[in-house]
Amino acid sequence: MEYRAIKVQNKEENVSLLGFGCMRFPTLENGEIDKVQSKEMMLHALENGVNYIDTAYPYHGGKSELFVREVIQDLDRDSFFLADKLPIWDCKTKDDVDRIFHEQLDKCGVTYFDFYLIHAVNKGRIQQIKDLDLLNTLEKYRDEGKIRNIGFSFHDDLETFKKWVDLYDWDFVQIQLNYMDINHQQGMEGYDILTEKGIPVIIMEPVKGGSLVRFNPVIETQFKERDKDASIASWAFRWVGSLPNVKVILSGMSNLEQVQDNLNTFTNFKPLSEEEQSFMAHIREDILHLSKVDCTSCNYCMPCPHGVDIPGNFRIFNHHSMYKNDGYVHWRVGELTKKDAFADQCINCGECIEKCPQHIDIPTDLERFQDYLKENGLK
Ligand SMILES: NC(=O)c1ccc[n+]([C@@H]2O[C@H](COP(=O)([O-])OP(=O)(O)OC[C@H]3O[C@@H](n4cnc5c(N)ncnc54)[C@H](OP(=O)(O)O)[C@@H]3O)[C@@H](O)[C@H]2O)c1
Numbered sequence: 001m002e003y004r005a006i007k008v009q010n011k012e013e014n015v016s017l018l019g020f021g022c023m024r025f026p027t028l029e030n031g032e033i034d035k036v037q038s039k040e041m042m043l044h045a046l047e048n049g050v051n052y053i054d055t056a057y058p059y060h061g062g063k064s065e066l067f068v069r070e071v072i073q074d075l076d077r078d079s080f081f082l083a084d085k086l087p088i089w090d091c092k093t094k095d096d097v098d099r100i101f102h103e104q105l106d107k108c109g110v111t112y113f114d115f116y117l118i119h120a121v122n123k124g125r126i127q128q129i130k131d132l133d134l135l136n137t138l139e140k141y142r143d144e145g146k147i148r149n150i151g152f153s154f155h156d157d158l159e160t161f162k163k164w165v166d167l168y169d170w171d172f173v174q175i176q177l178n179y180m181d182i183n184h185q186q187g188m189e190g191y192d193i194l195t196e197k198g199i200p201v202i203i204m205e206p207v208k209g210g211s212l213v214r215f216n217p218v219i220e221t222q223f224k225e226r227d228k229d230a231s232i233a234s235w236a237f238r239w240v241g242s243l244p245n246v247k248v249i250l251s252g253m254s255n256l257e258q259v260q261d262n263l264n265t266f267t268n269f270k271p272l273s274e275e276e277q278s279f280m281a282h283i284r285e286d287i288l289h290l291s292k293v294d295c296t297s298c299n300y301c302m303p304c305p306h307g308v309d310i311p312g313n314f315r316i317f318n319h320h321s322m323y324k325n326d327g328y329v330h331w332r333v334g335e336l337t338k339k340d341a342f343a344d345q346c347i348n349c350g351e352c353i354e355k356c357p358q359h360i361d362i363p364t365d366l367e368r369f370q371d372y373l374k375e376n377g378l379k
């Protein structure tokens with residue numbers, strides 16, 4: 001297992017580069033965590049060198065923390081690092097913070113968190129944490145030995161990211177980063193800012209929530225011709241693990257094969273060579289070329305008088321063409337249909353066409369999208 005050094009409350013510790021994300025355990029038919037399988041997966045990872053566990057209050061409908069407790073209760077507390085996150089959206093008062101934080105310690109059956117994050121922050125949360133005097137409260141918990149490192153996890157744009165970074169002297173920050181998201185949310189620029197400031201980085205969504213593990217055959221063939229034994233997922237992990245300031249890469253593994261595959265990648269971890277870096281840059285371009293509509297989601301065409309979510313439909317079209325993620329597309333199409341915003345609501349009135357700066361023939365492409373879904377058995 002590859003380990004990386006990180007300061008945890010001023011003490012140099014070695015965290016495993018592969019972290020166990022506790023958001024995507026396998027589930028039973030009734031939606032509950034499949035505890036037998038999930039425990040086997042976690043113990044297998046821990047026995048093979050993983051020492052970083054990442055859970056959160058809302059994962060698995062509030063049951064992830066309780067399940068993590070079942071797995072870690074027999075382990076030596078010094079043998080792993082536990083990360084948990086404050087659901088800031090549930091905190092209206094200081095009392096809410098105190099109640100939820102202590103409930104989390106109880107649910108996990110621990111007396112302290114090694115890494116504690118303000119969960120999924122964005123623009124709107126800056127004023128909220130000031131109003132709650134949250135950073136002082138977290139420092140108090142740290143002084144009391146209930147938290148070792150303080151950080152945040154982020155989902156918003158670069159400008160907002162800069163503001164969050166400047167708010168406090170963070171011990172670490174968790175960002176979404178993978179080879180397709182270098183310009184998405186805070187992107188690579190966000191990583192560079194953290195690195196310049198000496199703030200260690202934890203990565204989430206390294207395979208874009210499962211999108212970077214299966215592709216159109218054009219892309220899959222390139223990966224397999226390059227190395228027939230390497231899993232496609234391993235390329236994404238190696239890409240992000242090649243960044244030196246990345247200390248932990250969280251993977252939300254959902255079966256034992258994925259755990260084993262990722263252990264293979266992170267045991268004797270090989271950063272990408274220069275040549276492999278340019279291979280990945282080409283792959284990225286090829287994936288982007290698979291996009292079906294040059295829609296930039298600018299929204300100039302909106303609102304459609306007949307309720308169609310034009311950019312929303314095109315995003316799904318492009319997403320499936322690039323990533324072949326059937327489950328995601330099924331769900332998104334269902335959501336649009338429920339809101340009467342799916343492409344089939346278009347009556348071809350043509351009102352949107354001249355508003356589009358990309359000169360997209362919107363009604364024609366909405367029809368193309370519907371034909372594509374039918375051809376792929378998705379509608
Ligand atoms: N703080 C936040 O705001 C936040 C947000 C998101 C995530 N997180 C944390 O970060 C962790 C990682 O994020 P994530 O789970 O979204 O990211 P991810 O690792 O990019 O995606 C997880 C999915 O990738 C697929 N996968 C992983 N390894 C694979 C392999 N070797 N072969 C094939 N497929 C593989 C699985 O997809 P299938 O299930 O489709 O097979 C799995 O469910 C989460 O579990 C969570 O702990 C935090």
Ligand code: SF4
Nearest residue numbers: 304346347349350352
């Ligand atoms: S052409 Fe279709 S998508 Fe465009 S405004 Fe008319 S109904 Fe809406």
Ligand code: SF4
Nearest residue numbers: 295296298299301356
């Ligand atoms: S105006 Fe054109 S580019 Fe902008 S969201 Fe609409 S379709 Fe996409």
